Amino acid sequence: MIMETNKWKFFRKSLLPGLALVLCFGCTKNFREYNTNPNAATDAQLQYDNLATGVFFSQMEQNIFPTAQEPAFGDEMYQIVQNLCGDVYSGYMGASNNWFGGVNSTNYAMTPSWYGQAFNRAFLSVMPAWLSIRKKTTGNPAMQHIYALAQIIKVESISRTTDMYGPLPYTQFGSGSLSTPYDPQSTIYYSFFTDLDSAIATLTSYVQNNPGSMPLANYDLIYGGDYTKWIKFANSLKLRLAMRLAYVDPAKAQQYAEAAVANSYGVFTTDADDALLASADGINIHNPLQIICYNFGDVRMGANMESFLTGYKDPRLPFLFNPAVTDGKYHGIRNGITITNKSLYTDPFSTLNVQPTTPIRWMSAAEMYFLRAEGAIRGWNMGGSAQSLYETGIQTSFNQWGAGSAANYILDSTDKAAPYSDPSVNSNNMTTGLSTITIHWKATDPMETQLERIITQKWIATYPDGQEAWSEFRRTRYPKIFPVAINNSAGLINTTTQIRRLPFPLTEYQSNAAGVATGVSELKGGDNGGTKLWWDAKP
């Protein structure tokens, strides 16, 4: 009976309240709380501390050069968007792995899961953040400076994206439509200048009316909210984009380039102006190249870099690359080769001299000098002579790497790109078709030679942003980059003229078929890597 008494007590004390719980109907008032994701911010929370406008800047800034976005394997995004694309096509770096049995985008078998990612980064990470900022600032004159900054960052992002694909669903983005038509690249480019001019005007007016005010200091990873630096950035970006039109629309190119240089804030002139993405404000930026090179073992120095830098005995070489483990010399990998065994292409080749904390450089002052030098040889008013701008550009690059004085280097009129030999597979060697351009400026050289000289030095200075270098290679044909050793494009991409663009993503064909059709119709050829972009118009 004692046992039964205990059970009865249990029944009364534990079970009955439990049953009573069941009878508690209509207790659904907590349902809204339950159905709100506790690990995400609500709209209401985003109103605190101006988060709704501020945080999306860091989202935009972290996705132009993609840094870690996903748990675990975020660096793969940078690898796909930047490294296995522009970094390789520009000759800066060589891929040391043999994905998909060695048949992949690096040797022109365009891999859909790779070439679509840059598009996704721009339209799923940068543009939605921009759109959120636009929605918050529209109709509020006091917030136009915020929108102006968003516009500048947007142009930085989309200019890189359009230089990969060409036409993009850009000007009608965010209209609420589920299917967005594509704009021709010319429309996209001309809108860049309008947007930049408007942003420069808005920010200039804000800075003049509110000196020292930095409302986005907590969210801006590039300049800590310093609008004057952003105005300079906008002018520099405008100069870069203007130069892209040098062959397709020379008049507009000159107009925008001269306006950029002539602006009261001007373009970058010293390293201190450079736009750098680095850890700040609680956000850790880990340079993905370090992971890709050292952890993944997937990338090494490019053969062209070896050829130019060893040929020129370039003092910057040790700041850019490390000697190979096996023989202590510098060895680069040629792009577009077939790798049967990864280990043949890791230790015998030079790693990148990059640390986890190395900032990601969006744009540099050195690049500006080379752009201005090119403008000068085209007869534009660039605020200096071609030679002085060229030489200042080299020295600025040396400064950037801490490589000392470039005085002797600038005078070198004999050294040329060195022949290339692959320590693992001899058939990849290059002894012919090498660049013969020298360093020393000669005012008497024909313009084309001067152009090659400027672009070759700019190519060295722009490292490691292969995306920009690839764009300038396509525009100017310089420097002379080795062709792929194996071309798996089934005839779509010409080995000599090299890859000119990326195909539109498969996701667009699946979910925006009507839109992508308008994009294809704007192309000068088929939707493949062999078709030239609008500005790719050098005769």
Next chain:
Amino acid sequence: MQKTAFCSGNVVQSSSKILLVMKLTLSLLIVGMLSANARGISQTVTFSGRNVTLDKLFDVIESQTGYSIFANKTLLQGIRPVTVAARNMPIRDFLTAILKDQPIDFVIENRTIFIREKSPAVAMVADLPPPPITVTGTVTGPEGQPLQGATVMIKGGHASTSTDEKGRFTIEAGAGATLRISFVGYQTLDIPVKGRATIDIVLQRTLSELNQVVVTALGIRRQTKALTYNVQEVGGDEVNKVKDANFINGLTGKVAGVTINSASAGIGGSVRVVMRGEKSLTGNNNALYVVDGIPLPNLTTNQAADIFSGAGATGDGISNLNPDDIASISVLTGPAAAALYGNQAANGVILVTTKKGIAGRLSVNVTNNTNFLSPFVLPQFENQYGSDQGDFSSWGDKLQKPTSYDPKDFFNTGYNATEAIDVSTGSDKDQTYLSAARVDAGGIIPNNTLTRNNFSIRNTSSLLDGRLTLDLGAAYINVGEQNMLSQGQYFNPLIPIYLFPRGDNIEKYKVYERYDATRNFKTQFWPYGDEGFQMQNPYWIINRDFFINNKDRYLLTAAAKYNINSWINITGRVKLDDNTTIGEKKYYASTAGLFASPAGAYYRATAITKQTYADILVNIDKTLTRSLRLTANVGSSYLDTKYNADSYGGNLLSVPNLFSFTNVNQTQATVMQDSYHDQSQAVFGTAELSWRNMAFLDLTGRNDWSSALVNTTASSIFYPSVGASAVLSDLLHMHSQTLSFLKVRGSYSEVGNPPQRFITIESYPIQGGFPVTSSYLPATGLQPERTKSTEAGVNMKFFRNHLSLDVTAYQSNTYNQLFNPVLAPSTGYSSFYINAGQVTNKGIEAALGFNGRIARGLDWSSTATFTLNRNKIVKLLTNYNDHGTGQTVTVDSLSVGGTGSYMMSLVRGGSIGDIYVTTLETDEHGHIFVDAASKTVLADPNNTYVKAGNANPRYNIGFRNSFTYRNFNFSFLVAARIGGVGVSVTQAIMDRFGVSKTSADARNAGGVKVNGYLIPAQPYYQVVGGGVAGIGSMYVYSATNVRLGEASLAYDIPASVFRNKIQGVTLALTGRNLFMFYNKAPFDPESTANTDTYWQGIDYFMQPSLRSVGFSVKVKL
């Protein structure tokens, strides 16, 4: 033995009523749990006593023999006490003795003694015809209700009468005559008059085959006869006959309407159970598990759905259960009964009933199951051609003598040893069941282990004079899993093992680490690099990259049942289920750089799921009129699930192989927290109206308030169902020698499904401490997903129930599907949620059974199941009008993932599970294009996908047989799956690397003949096996297969052998996946890497399925 005087009567002995009711209940439970192996009576009874009641004697028999006695209580009314003296008397003799001259006899089946009415042939016959007397009396039902219209006749005579509205009758009968009382829907009863003038008779309802009762939704027991939908019951012994670490595998081939695929993750892996086809495009399609009436939380985790993942897999929640605790399993393939569980049960329910303590002597079962495991289906490898120095592929010269390297040697003989003990004890009023089990298993891949400990206790007691029944249970489960692998590139030792260059010597790599002088410890030795497949030294992977899961689970259950009066009782239940899983990943220093820094990497994730379920149920069983009976349940339930998961980890910063958060590189660490709190509250009711126990009408309704419905158009969801059945054999008096039973049934039900949690309230995910924009368009105006189902069926039994046939045809229509189409990135969102999409399923499930003696002493029982389902995507998104833009959008196809060469796609007019593949370039005639000059084939430059087929079977057949001869039982199961396709990337990659038998055969033949050209093997296979997954169309295989799924040979050693010191020993040899009669695929088509809806029919270096051979010993103390 002395006989006492025969005395007939109908006095209900109230003192034994409770006991009998309990005994009946217990007996029902026992039916399912008894070993099916015993046959042939050789156990003995020792007992002496005077004027002992039969109840007492039955207790004695049960406790001494372990046999269960199943007695219909009315049969025992008025049975006289007997005097008996027996010593080691065989049970059959003992029973014969005590039942001699009683109006009952017995039948023994599967260790269960069924007490039944004595057959007419041996009924009492009077010696001399005494003078007729007038007999009066009443005929009532078991609840005391008078039965009007019952027939009372003199057996063997002509006189007959029927009862009036009070159930009264008057008839002239000889004093020695026997009255036969019959009434439609009730068991016919013969009562000897024995000179009495007044005889009151209680009739029992007719139950086909001795009170067949099954457990249905909410744990409600229902007569099989009354069911308006299909319920299939499988006994615990049948499921466990050939033991598997996840007992759900033991259902394969044994129930119709169910497709079961086991995960390729080896022992203890998850199981995919889809009933009557996949219904939901984006939601869950797996069956719900319900244990003792209470739903189990869904503890499934993300699974491999791409070419990379698959390492560190884990078993599902149901695999935690101790198979030995299972009394029986009911499978509700349709949603009719499931309407009571709400949305969770839209995909069908597997109801598990666990064991309880049994009154009587202490009974102890000790079992050991040991199985040895080997790979079941492996691809075919080559050993004739070597590899060039330093080259990883095997396209080198023909070897002087074939290499001895065989990838099969990599596999261990796996083992799975289970020790289990259960103890049952108790008195009439208080029974206790205790069990403990331990599983120790090692997989075929070295270093893959599984351990599991189960403890449970359950106490059932009867209080307050039997008005209150308490059922309290507690269980603790601990599971440890190490290195479970299902498929994929990452951490998969099978890739380097299968592809290993045949010119090299694997022995070199078995020493997987070598001393590194600069680092002062041993680092990985694998000069080949990752080959683009993230390959590492296979022996390094299994010894130095660890995936360890540890699960602790507590289950507490309390149930109380209170009988308010004879026809109404109230039941309340509470169950707490608390599961904590800790998953760790430890990658040792020098693991491939994609996964770890030079010092290694460490990740630790904790997931806690707490589910509280409570319900209260009022059960009514009331006879309304003489022929109308109402069984109803009204109740409410509460289900609350809290989930909280967090993880931290990353590359190690400085100290190699120190796996601690303190050593993780904090700047690169990944931090994750994920949590939710779901709650649903429901009221529900069921009503079953039974007319003369021959025709039934079944109504259910449930209204669900669910937290996920916030911000949708509905605040709650109502699920109705209606069903009807008629036992035509009784209604139309169709009983004959041929037809024993015929029932037709039909039901209609609606089930709803709320949208996914969180999506109706816009939120901004936080990444690295900062909010980012949402990836989906905010969902507004969503409606719950609905499934409308109808089913119709027939249950037939022939030849005195020896042959049975159950056939069900069904169709379901799932519409308003919550649909998550991919948006063009140019919209700024990757997807959006809308109600669209409609999927229909229709099919047939059938079971044909035979049970009987086919030769002297040889019994055969056999069941064949047949499953056919046709799935159709009626629409995806048709003319969807976007509110924002006024644009009309139509989506007619939707990719749901793939490898690039293999893709699952949802296409309007197609089916869920359709597989599309890439092709080679074809010429204008559709033949494979061969470049005449270079003699090469090319991948289709347009990347067009063609449909290869569907991953689902056209139909499944299971054929289960059991033969019993004396103490031997032999049983086997043949499982066949007809139709469906699968794609083997494994074969493609093996072809490309020149390690497959096909590639060697092609080289021996001088090449591959394509479109009239002989193409050299190497360039050919480097194209068709190239890329990430080869050319899909070249690697599509029929998934049709026929296998010997299970076989067992058991022998019962009777207790007498042990002089009754122990109650019996059963020895068995068992095997699973023993033999493929037919299979053309280089993998097991029933194995799947993913137990969700998609990523089916794809073999990306899956772990082979397991063949298991073993033995079991069961000792009953």
